[in-house]
Amino acid sequence: MELLDVGLTEVRSALLQISEIVAPPYQTALSLMEQRFQNEHLGGHFPTGLKGLDAALCGGIPFGVLTELVGPAGIGKTQFCLKLSLLASLPTNYGGLDGRVIYIDVESKFSSRRLLEIGLRSFPEIFQMKEMAQEMAGRILVLRPTSLAEFTQSLEQIKVSLLQNQVKMLVIDSMAALVSGEHEQGARRQQTLSWHISFIKSLAEFSRIPVVVTNQVRSRNHDDASRYCFQVQSRDGAIETPMQYDSHLVAALGIQWAHAVTTRLVLEAKSGERFIKVAKSPISPPLAFPFHITSSGISLLSDDGKEVMGPEINAIHYQGHNEIINFGMEGLH
Amino acid sequence: MEIWRLPISASQRGKLISAGYTSLSSLSSISSSDLARELNVSESEAMNILKVASHSRGSETSNASCSIVEVLDTFQWWAGAQSAWDMLHDEESLMHITTSSADLDNILGGGIHCKEVTEIGGVPGIGKTQLGIQIAVNVQIPNDFGGLGGNSIYIDTEGSFMVERAFQIAEACIEDMSEYNRFLRKDFQECKIKMQPQDILENIFYFRICSYTEQIALINYLDKFLSEHKDVKVIVVDSVTFHFRQDFDDMALRTRVLSGMALKLMNLAKRFSLAVVLLNQVTTKHTEASFQLALALGDSWSHTCTNRIVLYWNGNERYAYIDKSPSLRSA
Numbered sequence: 001m002e003l004l005d006v007g008l009t010e011v012r013s014a015l016l017q018i019s020e021i022v023a024p025p026y027q028t029a030l031s032l033m034e035q036r037f038q039n040e041h042l043g044g045h046f047p048t049g050l051k052g053l054d055a056a057l058c059g060g061i062p063f064g065v066l067t068e069l070v071g072p073a074g075i076g077k078t079q080f081c082l083k084l085s086l087l088a089s090l091p092t093n094y095g096g097l098d099g100r101v102i103y104i105d106v107e108s109k110f111s112s113r114r115l116l117e118i119g120l121r122s123f124p125e126i127f128q129m130k131e132m133a134q135e136m137a138g139r140i141l142v143l144r145p146t147s148l149a150e151f152t153q154s155l156e157q158i159k160v161s162l163l164q165n166q167v168k169m170l171v172i173d174s175m176a177a178l179v180s181g182e183h184e185q186g187a188r189r190q191q192t193l194s195w196h197i198s199f200i201k202s203l204a205e206f207s208r209i210p211v212v213v214t215n216q217v218r219s220r221n222h223d224d225a226s227r228y229c230f231q232v233q234s235r236d237g238a239i240e241t242p243m244q245y246d247s248h249l250v251a252a253l254g255i256q257w258a259h260a261v262t263t264r265l266v267l268e269a270k271s272g273e274r275f276i277k278v279a280k281s282p283i284s285p286p287l288a289f290p291f292h293i294t295s296s297g298i299s300l301l302s303d304d305g306k307e308v309m310g311p312e313i314n315a316i317h318y319q320g321h322n323e324i325i326n327f328g329m330e331g332l333h
Numbered sequence: 334m335e336i337w338r339l340p341i342s343a344s345q346r347g348k349l350i351s352a353g354y355t356s357l358s359s360l361s362s363i364s365s366s367d368l369a370r371e372l373n374v375s376e377s378e379a380m381n382i383l384k385v386a387s388h389s390r391g392s393e394t395s396n397a398s399c400s401i402v403e404v405l406d407t408f409q410w411w412a413g414a415q416s417a418w419d420m421l422h423d424e425e426s427l428m429h430i431t432t433s434s435a436d437l438d439n440i441l442g443g444g445i446h447c448k449e450v451t452e453i454g455g456v457p458g459i460g461k462t463q464l465g466i467q468i469a470v471n472v473q474i475p476n477d478f479g480g481l482g483g484n485s486i487y488i489d490t491e492g493s494f495m496v497e498r499a500f501q502i503a504e505a506c507i508e509d510m511s512e513y514n515r516f517l518r519k520d521f522q523e524c525k526i527k528m529q530p531q532d533i534l535e536n537i538f539y540f541r542i543c544s545y546t547e548q549i550a551l552i553n554y555l556d557k558f559l560s561e562h563k564d565v566k567v568i569v570v571d572s573v574t575f576h577f578r579q580d581f582d583d584m585a586l587r588t589r590v591l592s593g594m595a596l597k598l599m600n601l602a603k604r605f606s607l608a609v610v611l612l613n614q615v616t617t618k619h620t621e622a623s624f625q626l627a628l629a630l631g632d633s634w635s636h637t638c639t640n641r642i643v644l645y646w647n648g649n650e651r652y653a654y655i656d657k658s659p660s661l662r663s664a
Contacts, residue, residue: 015553016553016554016556016557018550033496033497033500033534058495058497058498059497062495064492065492065493201491201492202543202544204492205492205541205543206543255456255457255614255615255616255617256614256616258456258457258458259457259491259572259575259614259615260491260575261457262491262492262493264457264458279458280457280458282462282463282493282494282495282498283495283497283498283501
């Protein structure tokens, strides 16, 4: 009021008018649904080719929100990302999005040879023709930022050129590597991360593309909070046995990140088998599917997911991994 | 009351003071044209100043002169204040919105209360968004089945509202209603449920917010929206913390903005008799040499909402804990 040198009532009405203009328009949920089904591919979902997973996710990876793949090293996150990028570049009659893919490869794990191998095995009719293979592979743009600052810069450029270049998917592999490479600790790191989180989310939202982000795991330390203050109080007499954590691993990047992603797919290894679990999703029940890695990418061993109850769905196991590696080697030969 | 407390612009105030008018009583005896001449302002401006002055002076002097005998009458004086007896009558006729979980409804005393702000928080993946969507659907249960039959506003800040899920929940709700129907009205004629899931979806007004300025603007705009759409009975905000956790350097500003927002929401709840449900995230808090989980946005925010429910995992099941409520025990 002091600044504008006008009376109170005028300020109030100005505030109301500005608010009305700034506030976003509303839509009824019904019109939202109709819009999505008409305009977008399969009602706003990107099918992954894994039938059980797609059924659980109501069609596939949802557009416009963040999907996170988290799991210990070597379990198959990059393979999954490669398969997805390939699928997205295919024309729509093969189940793809017919567009470009931006793959942000922080740890230099992208292997174009493996990509072509996957393509050859899964869609031989396309990839055997050299020009088609070249065109499909040419649609995947790989960026290799070496620092967080470079990543920030490329993000901003991406936002500008998203619609012009017909980019249909964004893959970031891996987010944790980007953040952990920075020297800052604690609160500053949270702040920079939170800026990136909201930027990527708004990017996904306004362009309605699926965004897949990979995350690493770290070991659980004593400081990790898992209880509320009232939970501690309620057990007063008996000595509380600490909850048996059968997994010592938790997803990296903290609880703020966990809130920000919409869908979380946990990949883990348990008693020699690999599982992909739908840990957090607004549309699916908590299901776990066994999978294995083949020359044509990832395939599910069973399309019926096993329902996992309770917080177990969030736990990340890493047992029996050595057997998997040996098994994998045999499979490849 | 002194001049400097009048809600007029700074330059007008300055002119008043420099012309020698330092208190309200000095303004009482002057006409607007004289004032205009003295202050060198337009006549309409002077009239405005006088109007404002007499308005505030009127209430002041009356307050000073009320006596104990007239206490009951002056209750009506303060516009909007009600005696406690009237309020009891109002509270008894309050409606609740069921959460579709009998136990949760029990500890809440029937469901989510109207005219109150309820905050629900929990770790990611526990079902806050699900509960929010459920409430947005349940408020539409028609009066015959014990519901409110109203519309709902869903304010989405994170993008986690999935239309397909809302459709599923709407279908299940209608199925529940037809089963209930079959149970009770076996002897009467079969009243077919005329509601379709599409109708339920049509009554959910969905807003997508991408920044905290939009959030503030929307809450300001809701006043006008609600006067146009009188049927709205619940506002669900999912989640109220998201935009405020990113890049807010000035903590004091954040607290001010948040409490302003909370006050406005409470105001809306009371005026339009609707329920406000806010979904919140968790953060880690360092207390007594250990880290514990606590709802986000800090201690000052925890004072602003009327009811608080925390959802958590206990073993393999989800539990709800009523953290704060004026009328219910912790459970």
